[in-house]
Amino acid sequence: GENVEQHPSTLSVQEGDSAVIKCTYSDSASNYFPWYKQELGKRPQLIIDIRSNVGEKKDQRIAVTLNKTAKHFSLHITETQPEDSAVYFCAASKIHTGFQKLVFGTGTRLLVSP
Amino acid sequence: KAGVTQTPRYLIKTRGQQVTLSCSPISGHRSVSWYQQTPGQGLQFLFEYFSETQRNKGNFPGRFSGRQFSNSRSEMNVSTLELGDSALYLCASSSDAYTDTQYFGPGTRLTVL
Numbered sequence: 001g002e003n004v005e006q007h008p009s010t011l012s013v014q015e016g017d018s019a020v021i022k023c024t025y026s027d028s029a030s031n032y033f034p035w036y037k038q039e040l041g042k043r044p045q046l047i048i049d050i051r052s053n054v055g056e057k058k059d060q061r062i063a064v065t066l067n068k069t070a071k072h073f074s075l076h077i078t079e080t081q082p083e084d085s086a087v088y089f090c091a092a093s094k095i096h097t098g099f100q101k102l103v104f105g106t107g108t109r110l111l112v113s114p
Numbered sequence: 115k116a117g118v119t120q121t122p123r124y125l126i127k128t129r130g131q132q133v134t135l136s137c138s139p140i141s142g143h144r145s146v147s148w149y150q151q152t153p154g155q156g157l158q159f160l161f162e163y164f165s166e167t168q169r170n171k172g173n174f175p176g177r178f179s180g181r182q183f184s185n186s187r188s189e190m191n192v193s194t195l196e197l198g199d200s201a202l203y204l205c206a207s208s209s210d211a212y213t214d215t216q217y218f219g220p221g222t223r224l225t226v227l
Contacts, residue, residue: 034215043118043204043218044157089157101147101170102206102216104157 002027004092006105013080021108023090024072030092033073039086080112115141118207118219126225132193135222139186139207146188151202200226
């Protein structure tokens with residue numbers, strides 16, 4: 001089955017710096033890759049997602065890139081702010097197949113210091 | 115629209131008991147998935163229901179079961195609770211079985227003593 005690896009497990013940056021989190025997946029049939037942000041004691045919130053027919057997607061300070069050949073995708077956060085501090089999870093799934101199973105990475109704890 | 119809701123938010127049980135958790139999806143959503151979140155194992159898929167049918171199941175023992183009602187509300191049941199079942203149980207809904215985006219509820223924090 002699908003396996004998703006996520007690095008790094010923790011990431012500390014200064015406010016205003018950029019942060020990059022990387023994930024690799026094993027199943028070449030996976031075609032949907034969401035990123036979730038989970039603040040302490042809160043539910044995971046979708047922040048951005050990308051489908052396999054797209055190489056990059058941006059939403060303000062957040063961007064995701066996908067390399068299907070290498071089977072990896074990355075989350076880029078620019079101009080980080082203290083409120084970006086949270087745990088970020090990448091995930092992979094196969095949509096349009098009736099399989100709604102999200103396979104998650106192990107999470108990255110991002111700490112943005114003022 | 116109201117978001118995904120889960121009840122109860124917190125539960126404390128003892129080993130050997132059973133528990134039932136409830137999830138109400140976003141109005142109009144027909145697919146409900148359940149996940150277990152623990153510090154050690156992260157977020158793991160339990161099962162997914164669509165139109166009252168279980169379509170997918172993760173690698174959990176048979177003590178974990180679920181169902182979905184005609185109004186798309188879903189319940190999951192854990193029988194013969196073990197200490198290792200202590201976790202945050204999250205449900206997520208999406209509009210149909212072929213749509214990508216899953217929206218999570220706040221979770222039920224289960225503690226087994």
